[in-house]
């Protein structure tokens with residue numbers, strides 16, 4: 001029935017774990033509204049024939065619906081409303097709450113492409129590689145205007161908003177190649193802003209992860225350290241908590257910090273990105289407004305690497321000061337929860 005209805009409604013293939021469930025709600029909504037419309041049409045036709053004016057003068061006979069039937073109709077509508085609401089709420093919760101064992105990928109949208117950065121240090125433009133049967137969590141942002149990441153076969157659609165991180169998750173069920181579309185009008189190249197998801201078997205995915213690419217062998221945190229050194233971040237910021245010209249990266253992520261205008265802000269991905277690109281907008285209390293803007297100087301993969309470095313230095317993920325004593329076999333990267 002599922003397959004038959006899917007083809008009848010011209011829906012794309014179902015290639016993620018929650019695609020079928022989402023379609024079920026769609027079928028339910030369509031069937032109820034179609035049956036409702038058909039019932040109204042049949043009753044109206046019957047009334048037109050049954051109560052037509054048969055050439056006799058005088059008032060048209062009045063039809064009074066029995067109270068019992070009216071009660072049943074209203075009751076059915078109320079039940080339908082709550083049924084819909086309940087199914088919709090449950091599906092919304094499952095689409096918004098990723099399982100615990102997700103693999104995270106940073107997604108950056110810009111006019112007019114999608115860029116993907118993996119915690120292992122791999123990155124790619126336009127093509128997202130994922131293993132089959134593994135829940136993937138996307139941490140998404142935009143460098144310019146609002147874009148939207150849309151994979152019809154996965155029933156995933158989520159906006160990418162500049163200065164903000166949005167998330168989405170999915171678990172692909174069938175190996176293959178699926179199209180990514182931008183679903184938010186974003187300029188003259190909007191219709192060309194496409195990409196693809198390549199769903200690989202676990203073995204092929206591992207082989208791809210281990211294959212050569214820029215940043216090979218470096219995880220995102222290591223890459224973040226390299227970027228922080230190259231770009232001069234560490235001339236003003238420390239990674240061990242000691243104060244310097246700028247606030248230390250250690251214990252920064254996730255904290256509520258005081259601004260010099262008396263406001264407060266949580267140091268999340270959005271604030272940290274904003275601080276790199278537009279540092280004078282929100283200056284932290286107790287520090288001079290001397291940081292230069294890195295807008296245009298850091299590419300999306302470098303920004304993601306810096307964020308991952310700062311995330312790794314949050315209080316509950318304390319790690320040794322830079323440079324990391326990797327040689328001693330101390331685990332330096334733990335994937336965030």
Ligand code: CUA
Nearest residue numbers: 147182184186
């Ligand atoms: Cu990006 Cu439309």
